[in-house]
Amino acid sequence: MTFPVVGMVGGGQLxxxxxxxxxxxxxKFKLLSDTPVDSAAQVVGDVVVGDYRDLATLRDFAHGCDxxxxxxxxxxxxxxxxxxxxxxxxxxxxxxxxxxQDKGVMRARLDALGVPCPRHRVxxxxxxxxxxxxxxxxxxxxxxxxxGGYDGKGVWVVRDETAxxxxxxxxxxxxxxxxxxxxxxxxxxxxxSPHGQAVAYPVVESVQVDxxxxxxxxxxxxxxxxxxxxAQELALRIAEELDVVGHLAVELFETRDGRTLVNELAMxxxxxxxxxxxxxxxxxxxxxxxxxxxxxxxxxxxxAPWTVMANVLGGDYPDMYGAYLHxxxxxxxxxxxxxxxxxxxxRKVGHVNTYGDDLADVRERARHAADYLRGTITE
Numbered sequence: 001m002t003f004p005v006v007g008m009v010g011g012g013q014l015x016x017x018x019x020x021x022x023x024x025x026x027x028k029f030k031l032l033s034d035t036p037v038d039s040a041a042q043v044v045g046d047v048v049v050g051d052y053r054d055l056a057t058l059r060d061f062a063h064g065c066d067x068x069x070x071x072x073x074x075x076x077x078x079x080x081x082x083x084x085x086x087x088x089x090x091x092x093x094x095x096x097x098x099x100x101q102d103k104g105v106m107r108a109r110l111d112a113l114g115v116p117c118p119r120h121r122v123x124x125x126x127x128x129x130x131x132x133x134x135x136x137x138x139x140x141x142x143x144x145x146x147x148g149g150y151d152g153k154g155v156w157v158v159r160d161e162t163a164x165x166x167x168x169x170x171x172x173x174x175x176x177x178x179x180x181x182x183x184x185x186x187x188x189x190x191x192x193s194p195h196g197q198a199v200a201y202p203v204v205e206s207v208q209v210d211x212x213x214x215x216x217x218x219x220x221x222x223x224x225x226x227x228x229x230x231a232q233e234l235a236l237r238i239a240e241e242l243d244v245v246g247h248l249a250v251e252l253f254e255t256r257d258g259r260t261l262v263n264e265l266a267m268x269x270x271x272x273x274x275x276x277x278x279x280x281x282x283x284x285x286x287x288x289x290x291x292x293x294x295x296x297x298x299x300x301x302x303x304a305p306w307t308v309m310a311n312v313l314g315g316d317y318p319d320m321y322g323a324y325l326h327x328x329x330x331x332x333x334x335x336x337x338x339x340x341x342x343x344x345x346x347r348k349v350g351h352v353n354t355y356g357d358d359l360a361d362v363r364e365r366a367r368h369a370a371d372y373l374r375g376t377i378t379e
Contacts, residue, residue: 003026003027003028004027004028004066004067004293005027005028005029005030005064005065005066006022006027006028006029006030006065006066006067006069006289006292006293007030007031007032007061007062007065007067007068007069008029008030008031008032008040008068008069008070008071009032009052009058009061009068009069009070009071009072009075010032010033010034010040010052010070010071010072010074011031011032011033011034011035011038011039011040011041011044011047011071012038012039012040012071012072012339013039013040013339013341013348014071014072014268014269014285015031015033015039015040015044015071016039016040016042016043016044016339016340017269017274017277017285017337018069018071018269018285018288018289019031019040019043019044020043020285021283021285021286021288021289022286022289025286025289027289027293028046029044029045029046030044030046030047030048030061030064030065031044031046031047031048032048032050032052032057032058032061033047033048033049033050034049034051034052035049036049039339039340039341040071042340043340048060048061052074052075053074053075053076053079055076055079055082058075058079058082058083059082059083059086062083062086062088065088066089066293067089067090067091067292067293068083068088068089068090068091069090069091069092069246069268069288069292070092070097070267070268071268072268073097073100073101073266073267073268074101074148075097077094077097077098077101080093080094080097081094089292091194091245091246091291091292092243092244092245092246092267093243093245095242095243096242096243096244096245096267097267099242099265099267100265100266100267100268101147102146102147103144103145103146103147103175103264104122104146104173104175105146106264106265107120107175109242110238110262113237113238113241115234115238115262116259116260116261116262117261117262118142118177118178118180118253118261118263119135119136119177119178120175120176120177120178121175121176122146122173122174122175122176123143123174123175123176125168126161126162126164126165126168127161128176129141129143129158129161129164129174129176130161130164132176133176136178139158139159139160140157140158140159140179141157141158141164141176141177141178141179142155142156142157142158142176142177142178142179143155143156143157143158143164143167143174143175143176143177144156144167144174144175144177145167145170145172145173145174145175146172146173146174146175147172147173148172153211154167155211157179180253180255180261180263181255181256182253182254182255182256182261183254183255183256184205184207184220184254185205185206185207185208185251185252185253185254185263186203186204186205186206186220186223186231186251186252186253186254186260187203187204187206187216187249187250187251187252187270187272187273188200188201188203188231188232188234188235188249188250188252189201189204189235189247189248189249189250189270189272189273189276189284190232190235190236190239190247190248190250191246191247191248191284191287191288191290191291191297191300192236192239192240192244192245192246192248192291193245193290193291193294193295193297194245194291194294195294196240197296197297198236198239198240198297199287199297199298199299199300200232200235200236200300201218201273201276201280201284201300202218202219202220202228202300202301202302203219203220203223203228203231203232204216204217204218204219204220204272204273204275205217205220205221205223206251206271206272210346212311212313212346212348213271213272213311214310214311215308215309215310215311215363215366215367216271216272216274216275216308216309216310217306217307217308217359217363218275218276218279218302218306218307218308218309219302219306221359223254227260230260231250231252231260234250234260234262235248235250238250238262238265244267245291245292246267246268246288246291246292247267247268247269247270247273247284247287247288247291248265248266248267249265249266249268249270249272249273250262250265251263251264251265251266251272268288269284269285269288270284271311271348271351274309274337274351274353275307275308275309275353276300277335277337277353278303278307278335278353278355279302279303279304279307279309279353279355280299280300280301280302280303280307281298281299281300281301281302281303282297282298282299282300286298287300303355304355304356304357305356305357305359306355306356306357306358306359306362306363307353307354307355307362308353308354308355308359308362308363308365308366308367309351309352309353309366310351310352310366310367310369310370311348311350311351311370312338312348312349312350312351312352312370312373312374313345313346313347313348313349313370313374314341314342314343314344314345314346314347314348314349314374315343315345315374315375315376316345316375317343317374317375320338320343320349320350320373320374323372323373323375324336326372327352327369327372327373330368330369331354331365331368331369333354333355333356333365334352334353334354334365334369335352335353335354336350336352336369336373337350337351337352337353338350350373351370352366352369352370352373353366354366354369
């Protein structure tokens with residue numbers, strides 16, 4: 001039997017962990033990486049270093065691959081259509097992926113499906129932002145570049161017309177959204193295969209700090225069962241209607257008046273699903289591979305009542321390996337996942353997972369390990 005070759009565009013930590021999930025399955029993995037020292041390029045055997053924005057490079061890379069998938073959403077949509085025209089399986093396809101690439105397109109598609117979203121509109125200039133603000137009761141307003149933003153980049157909360165000028169300096173379209181008065185952020189992660197099989201992971205709570213995911217709790221505490229099921233059903237419906245193949249993360253706002261609004265979509269493994277590496281019967285990374293290869297999907301159910309993921313961000317303490325002794329000795333059940341990145345302040349360099357029966361204990365263990373590895377605590 002000839003095992004398939006999965007080509008992944010992008011050499012970040014998502015590609016690294018997807019490759020890891022494919023090893024026991026015997027799946028061959030080929031990587032298109034920006035540099036030879038990117039996170040995934042350090043561990044994948046078959047690496048092509050090149051520019052994903054260049055169509056000729058993409059075509060050369062795709063040669064010999066059975067399917068192409070992605071570590072990020074930044075590959076030009078027209079290039080993906082060209083690969084499809086060449087007969088190459090691209091999953092998710094460009095017709096779906098554009099909804100994760102372009103926030104304006106995403107909002108229009110979700111509106112057409114009747115999906116609840118924050119009030120929004122593409123705006124032309126700062127005066128148009130002010131008009132949008134007054135349509136809903138005034139400032140503050142959230143402004144987003146329609147393409148390219150992530151982890152808080154390309155997102156502004158503005159409180160007057162002067163501040164609203166900043167996003168327009170990049171010369172790209174800008175989306176205005178109401179600033180939602182939310183209780184917390186949730187995420188519904190689902191996986192869908194080409195023949196329509198789909199699975200849903202438990203809905204999680206995602207705690208953000210300065211626009212960056214800090215902690216994920218699975219399942220979301222105190223979320224009524226009927227609302228959790230409704231969020232899963234919504235994510236599954238979006239995956240089906242947009243014809244997503246692979247992993248889909250639907251980021252949600254839980255509002256103070258009891259609504260659930262869609263904030264963002266990501267069509268790849270996602271930070272809110274990292275807990276599944278140790279906390280679910282089948283990780284998001286393995287199920288993403290199964291989906292893009294049209295294999296039967298794995299069981300998404302949790303292994304323990306609670307799992308907590310905490311991101312390890314770089315700080316002023318570069319010797320994270322030296323901190324392993326303390327963390328591993330203190331908590332033998334702790335799972336540490338590092339990305340092979342240089343330690344820089346605020347940079348995601350790894351994450352930790354903990355699990356168990358007592359949420360307070362599980363959360364404290366994850367928080368302690370992440371903070372100790374970062375160097376913000378010393379005991």
